[in-house]
Amino acid sequence: MTVGVSDGSCVHKLIVYDPAKFKYMKVGHTIVTRETIRREEDGIRTIIITKNSKVFMGAPMExxxxxxxxxxxxxxxPPAEEKSVKDALGSPAKKKITVKGKVVQEDEIKTVSVRGEEVKIKTIMLKDSTETAKITLWRDLATADTRPGDYIQVTDVVVNIYNNQASLQTTSRSNVKKSEIPEVKKVVTVEGICIDDTEAELFLDDESTLQIELCILLSALSLESDEDIMANGSFKLDVVCSGDRILSAIAAT
Known part of the structure; x- marks a missing residue:
């Protein structure tokens, strides 16, 4: 939980990691804190309350x-600037960025010890049209409803370098939410086809597959019948895809 607090002279960001202390964080309430962690975060004075911190109710103040x-x-x-996964991995340390892509792998939630506190984390692999990156989701975000195949946006992540390998990790400002499947233009080479009534599944030269309505495919190839689709061997298509479905296609040279 993140709240804004005033000591009468300036405003601080207060990050609360212990759910047992959420009940004290109400607008208009006065609190006194002890055994907290204090630091600068994005130029803002930040107070962090953990399981070991103490929170007392205080007298009202103006x-x-x-x-x-x-x-x-x-x-x-506002969320940090959105960048491609490739550009995000090359960003300066501590610079917050937002990424969007498809979850292609998800690990089990596990617990790690941070300053004596047990904290949940989960690692996912996020892929866009430029790169695939490992993202570590910390604390509450570890239980975010993400599954392989979902398209998600992860805001305000930072780069982490370990053993010369770059990955991304969430921060106290991060949020995870489902996003629309992006439309991507590309040229594909079709090596095989499987037809089921009005649908066709295309087998590509990179061993992936795409779905397309048969009528769209026949129109792109200027054919009237599906019997001659593979008559001249493999062929190229210039397509617009959303996920694994082709939305439009024309013959490519």
Whole structure:
């Protein structure tokens, strides 16, 4: 949980990792904290509350009204700039970026120890048209509803380098949500075809497959019957795909 708090002179970002302390984080309440972690995050003074931290209810206090707006910007910041997976992996350390792609692999949730606290993490592999990257989802995001085949957006990730291998990991600002399947233009080489009534499955030279309506395929090849589709061997198509389905196609040279 992330909240904005004011000490009367400035606004801080408060990150709460212990669910048992969520009940204290209500608008208008005054709290006193002990045994917290303090650091700068994106130029904002940040207080981190863990399982080992102490939170006390305090006496009411007045704060400048302008602090309400500042706190709202802290709690609801716009997501970081979206980049391709390849560009994200090459980003400077600590620079937050947003990525979007298809989940192609998902590991089991596991628990690691961070400063004496047991924390959930999950690793997924995210692929777009440029690259595939490992993304480590931390804490609450480890239980995000992601499955292989889903197209998702992961906001505000940062690069992590380990053993000279770049990967991505979520931050306290990160969010995971389902996204629309992107449309991609490309040229494919068809090596084989399987026809089922009005649908066709194309076997490509990279051993992947794509689905297409038979009428779209016949129109692209200027054919009236499916009997002659493979008569001259393999052929190329210039296609627009959404996932594994071809939306439009024309013959390519």
């Amino acid at each position: 704060v400048p009204s302008a602090h309400d707006t500042q706190a709202d910007r802290i709690v609801n910041p």
